[in-house]
Every structure is written in C-alpha cells, then in structure tokens.
Amino acid sequence: MTSARLPRIAYFSMEIALEDGIPTYSGGLGVLAGDTMRSAADLALPVVGVTLASRSGYFRQQIAAGAQHEQPQDWNPASRTEPVKLKVPVRIGGREVWVTAWEYRVSSRCVDSQPVPVLLLDTDLPENHPQDRSLTGALYGGDNPYRLAQEIVLGIGGARLLAAMGLGIDKYHLNEGHAALLTLELLRDRLQAPGATPEAAIESVRQRCVFTTHTPVPAGHDQFEYDLAFAYLGEPVPPGLLRSLGGAERLNMTRLALNLSGWVNGVAQRHAEVSRTMFPGYEVHAITNGVHPWSWASDGHRALYDRYVPHWCHEPEQLIHATRIPLPEIAQAHASAKEALLRTAAERVGDHGLRMDRLTVGFARRMTAYKRPLLLFSDLPRLRRIAQRWPLQIVMGGKAHPRDLEGKQHIERLHGLARELAPEISLVFLPDYGMGLARCMVPGVDLWLNTPQRPLEASGTSGMKAALNGVPNLSVLDGWWLEGCEEGITGWAVGPDGPHDPAVDAQSLYQKLEHVVAPMFYQDPQAWHFLGREAISRNGSQFNSHRMLRRYVLEAYSR
Numbered sequence: 001m002t003s004a005r006l007p008r009i010a011y012f013s014m015e016i017a018l019e020d021g022i023p024t025y026s027g028g029l030g031v032l033a034g035d036t037m038r039s040a041a042d043l044a045l046p047v048v049g050v051t052l053a054s055r056s057g058y059f060r061q062q063i064a065a066g067a068q069h070e071q072p073q074d075w076n077p078a079s080r081t082e083p084v085k086l087k088v089p090v091r092i093g094g095r096e097v098w099v100t101a102w103e104y105r106v107s108s109r110c111v112d113s114q115p116v117p118v119l120l121l122d123t124d125l126p127e128n129h130p131q132d133r134s135l136t137g138a139l140y141g142g143d144n145p146y147r148l149a150q151e152i153v154l155g156i157g158g159a160r161l162l163a164a165m166g167l168g169i170d171k172y173h174l175n176e177g178h179a180a181l182l183t184l185e186l187l188r189d190r191l192q193a194p195g196a197t198p199e200a201a202i203e204s205v206r207q208r209c210v211f212t213t214h215t216p217v218p219a220g221h222d223q224f225e226y227d228l229a230f231a232y233l234g235e236p237v238p239p240g241l242l243r244s245l246g247g248a249e250r251l252n253m254t255r256l257a258l259n260l261s262g263w264v265n266g267v268a269q270r271h272a273e274v275s276r277t278m279f280p281g282y283e284v285h286a287i288t289n290g291v292h293p294w295s296w297a298s299d300g301h302r303a304l305y306d307r308y309v310p311h312w313c314h315e316p317e318q319l320i321h322a323t324r325i326p327l328p329e330i331a332q333a334h335a336s337a338k339e340a341l342l343r344t345a346a347e348r349v350g351d352h353g354l355r356m357d358r359l360t361v362g363f364a365r366r367m368t369a370y371k372r373p374l375l376l377f378s379d380l381p382r383l384r385r386i387a388q389r390w391p392l393q394i395v396m397g398g399k400a401h402p403r404d405l406e407g408k409q410h411i412e413r414l415h416g417l418a419r420e421l422a423p424e425i426s427l428v429f430l431p432d433y434g435m436g437l438a439r440c441m442v443p444g445v446d447l448w449l450n451t452p453q454r455p456l457e458a459s460g461t462s463g464m465k466a467a468l469n470g471v472p473n474l475s476v477l478d479g480w481w482l483e484g485c486e487e488g489i490t491g492w493a494v495g496p497d498g499p500h501d502p503a504v505d506a507q508s509l510y511q512k513l514e515h516v517v518a519p520m521f522y523q524d525p526q527a528w529h530f531l532g533r534e535a536i537s538r539n540g541s542q543f544n545s546h547r548m549l550r551r552y553v554l555e556a557y558s559r
C-alpha cells in the first residue's frame, strides 16, 4: 500500500493581497491569490505562496481636481513578516542578483491548522548592484526590461529559494503568466540530468506545473523581444528550444506556461471556452473563481452566520441554509453595513447628501475601458428621469493603471458627472480602492453593478463578495455571473448573453433599474430582503474559494 500524502503546492503569483496594510497587490488577481492562501489555511492544505515584496507597493491613489495622482506606497516587510535567512543568486543581464525573502504567515480564523507561509521575494540587499536592489520595488511599475527582471526574480529566484529551503514541492501553480519563467528553471534543471532528452525533460516539467490564465484581453499577456530575453536570461535552455516553447516572434509568457503546464484552466466556464478559441490545440479546463467567506463577510453578516449557519467559516457550502435566517435580521445586518459605508464616505470625501433611505448603487473595480464605468451614464436625461421617480445615489471607486490613460480619463469624467448630477443624484467616488475599502463598500451598497464588455471579464469576483453579504447583483452576463445569475432570485442580468452591443446593454440596464429593481426596493422591502437572502444561499454557498481550491486539489494538483 502506498501512503497517501497530499501533494505540496507552491503557488506563484506576481501579486498576493495579504491584508489591507500590505500593498503587494493591485486588484482582483492579487485578492484571488490572497483568498486562495486563506482558504488553504482553513482547509489545512500544504501550500506555500511565492510573490514579490513590492516594497513601494502598487500606488496610493489620490484625487486632485477630479484626476488620479499616484503616490508610492512604501512599506517595511520587517514590520509584518519574519526574514528567511537564506539567499539565492539569479543572473539578470550578466549580473548576479541575490534574492532573499520574508515570510508572512496566513492563519485560519476558524480551524487550528498550520499557518500557510507566503514568501515575499526581495532583492534589496547591500550585495546587489544599486539598480537591482529596486527590482522588488514597484508592482507593475517601470518599463519592459524592469518587468522581465521582476519575472526572473519571481519565477527563477522563487524556484531556487524553494529548493534551497528544501521544501520538497510536488506541484507548482502559476497564477497568471507572470511566473512562467519558473517552468524554464525546472526545465534547465531536468536537462542537466545525465541522459536527459528534451522530450522527457519537458514531460517532467509538465507533470509538475499547473497554469491558470486570467484574461482574454491580449494586452494582459506579457511578451518580450527575444533580444531582450536572451540578453537578460542568457541561455537557460538552448535558444531553439526556448523559441519552440515560448512563441516564434517574441517570448510570450502565456505560450510558455501553456506549453510547460500539464493542466491549464480558465477562471469561469465562459472564460475557459474563450481561452480555447484563443489558444487552439490546448486543453483548457474551467475552475470558477471564488472569494474567501470569512474575509469578505461584513461584521454583522459574520455574526449572523455564526448564529444560524454553524461551521460556515470552513464549510461555506452550509450557507445554503442562510434561508433559516429571519428576514428582519438580514435587513438589520445590511443596515449596519450601509451605515458604516455612509460614515466612511463622509469621513473620506465629506458630506455629499448620501442617505440611508435611498437606493444605493455600487460600482468599484479597476478603472479601465472594458469595465465600462460610464455605461450607467450613457443617457443622462433617462437616468435623471428614473431618479426623479426612484431616488438614486451612486458610490464608485477604483484605480487606473498609471499608464492606462483611458482609464484615468474615465475617473475624470466620473468626477465631472458627479458635479453635473448633483444634487438630484449623489455620485461619490471614494479614492484609493483596496481591500479595506472593498470590505466596507461592497456590503454597504444596496445593489452591485457590473457592466463589462462581453466576453472580457474572465470571472469577476467583487460580485461574489456582494452576494455573500446579501447584496444582489445587476450585471452583464459574463464571467461568473453567467453561472450565478438566477433572474429575479439572486439578482438581474443586464443585456442578453449575446453579441456585444453597448446600446442594447444600456437600454436593458435602464429598463431593469426603472421597472424591476427600484420598484422592488421602494415598494416591497420584504421581497428585497428575501432576494438578498437567496443571493447568500445560492451564490454565497457556491462562489467561495474553498470550493475553488478543493477543485484545484482534486483535479489539478492530484493528477
């Protein structure tokens, strides 16, 4: 009999959201990675996370005269983590760069398991060239060479550090293509074995690697000119072999990860389908994302679930029994979350006339064109007419990548709209959207709006956080919502599951808001809270990171 042992997993991600004060993430990808670590702790799984220390963070968003300004968000790893007393060398552009790490421990809030270690890689060592000391500084900052150097630190440095620590990794999970150079390090190692053939070495790497792709937007897939790649990497494997694995024209990190991973998946069913057409010839599975239940439930909802849904924290499937919770208590938990949001809004941006009794629409996520933050405002006379009958207030937030000029213009336009629409409609933009603000904002609004351009959403996770707190979604049918939407039961769809047509989406959005959503909110509070409770029961019980991670274990890691 062989003794069954859980495979030891190393989870590589350019960003991991550990806690609000640690700015090592930019948005949904990092929050997903953090939720994965938190679920691993709740499920007592042998996982180690690997990411960059990002000592100057992503950026702190300030709004001045309605426009985004970016400030560095420096943090000191020593304040929250323990040093790993090891360092490993990598070569970058002919120089030796030493990589060390800080260990953060993710502990479960409900079971007595070993904490999950997350290694934050750091090159800020006196023995490194001054330029190399800043490689683990700015998350997604700098130019293409800087990005490639960061990916060398993450993929190659991370793999070498794990080896030096003697952790005995069975499977490597690449969360997005940023970590794909890790596959090259494993391949280089295998090719050095006596009698190794390229075919056998590739097969051995594929056995050990799992790759999750996260975006159907082409700009989301890193590519580097081979001149730069060879200058920085040297020749970890013969150049012809690298070109055959990484793409003919440029080194494409997605291509490399696809070719060297034995399991590939997308983050929702539709996203996996779209990825199959983007990458013909590869088998792309679907494991729909989820959110970490304890982390994303508001204080009031945690207390309710503790009382009515025992064990929900480590077995969130139990939330299907949220139907036991009396509706007045659902209403009360929501009212507390809404009060907290209005208080926070007043503290951060002053009094904009937000009121407890008004239908409050929330929209916050990365500010970028395909998320279409302006769709709700595409017909202002119509929006005003709706608000005359059914008073509306809108709370928004989100950062634009510093080089996403269109995203930054959207932020300016939203501030212009806030001035135009006041005082009939209060529109408030809360700066510096991050984990802490999301935890306040998502449960505190009455309705969570999402209007991405199909099929670019991949999954989306903030809507799952809304559902977990009994906040219904009004969302385009894309990503997870194709699986979670039960019309009139967990929320509502904007537009059809059909070809992209902004006019049809806008028409549907106004129609639902005016004739379905707002009338129910104002005229039938009982039905409204019933619907919120169904969202918890039907969506919250399913779209959590415990379910997601168990599926990774059973389908991807144990293969």
Ligand SMILES: *Cc1c(COP(=O)(O)O)cnc(C)c1O
Pocket (backbone or CB within 6 Å): 026, 027, 028, 029, 031, 364, 365, 366, 433, 434, 435, 438, 459, 460, 461, 462, 463, 465
């Ligand atoms: C959950 C979350 C996201 C993801 O939002 P989407 O709806 O998937 O776009 C982004 N940023 C923060 C801070 C989050 O908490």
